[in-house]
Amino acid sequence: MRALVIAAALAAAAPAAAGPIDAPGFTKAFSCSACHGRAGATRADAVPSLAGMPAWYLKKAIDDYAAGRRPSPEMEPFSKMVKTLGVDEVAGYFAAQPREASQIKVDRTAVVNGRAASATCAACHGEDGRGDAAKGTPDLTGQPPGYLLNQMKLFKAEKRSPGDATLTSIKVFMKSLDDATLADLAAYYSSLGR
Amino acid sequence: MARMTRRDFLKASGSAAFAVSGLAGCASMGGAPTATTTPSELMPTTGRRVIVVGGGWAGATAAKYVRMEDPSLEVVLIEPNRKFISCPFSNLVLSGVRSIGSLTFGYNGLREQHGVKILHESATAIEPDTRRVRLDRGFLSYERLIVAPGIDFQTEQIEGLAAAGDRVLHAWKAGPQTVALARQLKEMPDGGVFVMSVPPAAYRCPPGPYERACQVAWYLKTRKPRAKLIVLDANQNVISKTALFRAAWQAYPNLEYRASSKVVKVDPEAREVTTEFGDKVRYDVVNVIPPQRAGAIAVQADLVGVDKRWCEVDHVTYESVKAKNVHVIGDSTIGIPVPKSGTIANAMGKIAATAVVNLINGRPAPQMPPANVCYSWVSDSEAMAVVNAYRIDNGKVVQIEQKLTPGQSTLYAQHATAWATSIWADILA
Incomplete structure (x- = not known):
């Protein structure tokens, strides 16, 4: 009970409520939602869902796109961008999202x-x-x-x-x-x- | 996720005008309710407030993301239109491939899912010194302001255009003009001439006019095989996806493209346009896309540069170089090496929202670059794309790479549809 009261007091004193902005990778991954849906959970038919995708597979896909091994005029530039931003954080973010x-x-x-x-x-x-x-x-x-x-x-x-x-x-x-x-x-x- | 109280909801919902005028009435009861009364604060702040002027691709995204990222901030979105109508894909309305209804969305998602307070009114002025936005009935105070006014037309640059009124359509802001132009195209006799003009760069959606040419040409080819399309381009060449559009036009022998043919005059009586070199071109249906500048409120607030057209901003925070605590996003900006596209507007909305949330909370804004993809439909079933990736280098946006699809295909058309489905939700849901 005391812990709860302290936690509540801390929450009230925090300058900003902890929102998605504090999730690691959120900011680096938010460009992706323009095509892949919010938090990578797509509503569309022709693009993959990234939500809940294991980090190892997303990183492999980014590497393959960026190197041209998996040819895609759309994903090649974006994969290079993801690599400059930090693929580990982006992959970690999507892996942590609920799979839909x-x-x-x-x-x-x-x-x-x-x-x-x-x-x-x-x-x-x-x-x-x-x-x-x-x-x-x-x-x-x-x-x-x-x-x-x-x-x-x-x-x-x-x-x-x-x-x-x-x-x-x-x-x-x-x-x-x-x-x-x-x-x-x-x-x-x-x-x-x- | 963002919870709204019933009070918030009433203030933000369709009854906003009633609720707000009620408050304004209460405020003026203590003073002298005359026409010269100093306008009052329309809504008392419930905390730290961010105002967003303009609910298009950039502004609506920014409003949503500020609330998503920091639900303790109050966000007021000022947008006169009650419906959001997508400019991207609206060229498909001209060819009858899509309906305007399929591109029309409400703002309920922003209100109900994200607790954005929406006023369907026009902001009339921005006052950075007092941190106020003026509306007809009074003002609203802000801690930080995000301005996303889109574009306005430099109608005065084409003789006869202002006087022509609705007889000469731009259809460059999706809505009634799009539907009206589609009707004119449909009613044009077979054997008729459709003339469209492309404005000088910079303008909203660089590949848009050329996509429109494809859609009109496709429609004429399939429905009015004896009719013709003449494209009068103010620029020296197709300014976006040049080789791809040139290749796509091989399928449209009914399309005549004339470079360096800036339209300077339109005469709806004679049904004729005149180019700067004095060429006169007769039309049955005309579509003049006028030269453009930032939305009027940005010009009035002097957020524009010496050209009086576009707004220069910081590449990381999107704060205006001319006004503190005022961030400008979307098509009205210049100086960042990005196109005036829907994807970029959406990206700027997210990045500026994140900057605003961090700055208000006393933290530095993260250095986030935008990303761009622009799909163009070349027929009823095939599309192509240009993609731009960026990074931030020494506080400036720098392009990593631009890539084009190798050609047009139904696969890219599927991707275009997926992009639209996703980004509309990213903006509004």
């Missing part, structure tokens, strides 16, 4: 079909689709279906991480699937965690 699954509607039939087609994916991304840091595979669950579909198409067209030998197997797999199946897989993984 995409609200973009997915077709139930597509989800069922996608689940049936997902066995190969599960070998690397896990049965639950949550990814595996040891294998370097990201969590796919709850990401917007449009973003997931576009990434698969980019792999298929050798436009995402072109020439990266460690990703040969996923590209071969994507090339073996038609676009309708890719859309089913996107719907399935997006539906997980909702």
Whole structure:
């Protein structure tokens, strides 16, 4: 009780209520919300949610974009900017945000079909689709279906991480699937965690 | 997150005008209620107050972020319009690809989610010496002021434009003029000539006029194949995404682009515009985008530089170089190597809000650079983009890199839509 009273007194005396401004990385990450949503929780379909993304994966993505290994005319300059600001703080900020699954509607039939087609994916991304840091595979669950579909198409067209030998197997797999199946897989993984 | 009391809500909600005039009435009861009475403080401060003048991309963002970052601050946003209508994507209204309703939003999110008090009135003057903003009915005091007045048109620079009134539209502030111009385009006969003018830089949204040319040309190509678009550009060349627009226009043989063709006169009787070299161009529908300067209140408050057009600011705090405790953001600024874009306005809103919150709390403002992405729609389904990344070097904003998409695509159009969805929420929700 006494502790509570002291805490209340301290709070009242503080010059500014502790708001998000005091969260490490908040200021360095707030440019990102223009495309990725508040605190990285996107409401859009074609960009990934960053909220709750493990720091190791966000840092890898920033490194790959900045170096041109993952070609993106939009993300390459911004990744260089994030690196000048401090990628550790930015990645730490997003990792600490509550994960929110995409609200973009997915077709139930597509989800069922996608689940049936997902066995190969599960070998690397896990049965639950949550990814595996040891294998370097990201969590796919709850990401917007449009973003997931576009990434698969980019792999298929050798436009995402072109020439990266460690990703040969996923590209071969994507090339073996038609676009309708890719859309089913996107719907399935997006539906997980909702 | 930001809690509002019922009293706050009443003051800030649609009944603001009633509540405020009630207070003003009470205040004047003690004195002589004559026309010469010194105007009174319209709302007693409930604490430390930040006023934001202008509820567009920069101002609305700033109002929200000040409250998000320090809920102990009172924020009053002064914005005459009751609805926020997005300029980005409004060229798609001309081509019928989007409705104006899909670009129209209310300010309820700022009120109800963030506790921003909103007055739908016009600020009439800024008084930095007394830290007051004047409205018709009185004044409001502030600790720090954020001015985001956008742009106004230098109508006087084009002969006949002021007298033409609504017969010659700019449609460069999204709203009724956008809808009216879309109607004129729709009603134009096949075989007609649509003439649009591009103002000399600097103006709001550098790629905007060229995107508009794409949208009008796409509409004519698909709906009025015998009609023609003539673009009269005051500049020597396309000033943004030059090669990309030139490439996109290959699909529009109905588009005739004339560089160095500044429109200096418009005659709605003769349906004719005249360029500075004396060329006369007849039109069926005309869209004159006039030369621009900072919003009138910034000019009146002498926040503009010697050119009397734009406001110079500190690159870290966005405090005016001409007035203490007054921060200027958005399209009305100059001197920072950034375009007058929606993304930049949004970024400036966040950075200035953070600076204001820190300075009011006696802390230094963090050195945060803005970031920019501008998408342009070249048809109903394809878009392209320019991206700019920045850093702060010795207190100045410096560009790290500018990059263009290699061309136009439906993927970039998806990204454009994602950007719009996200940034509208970042400003208002």
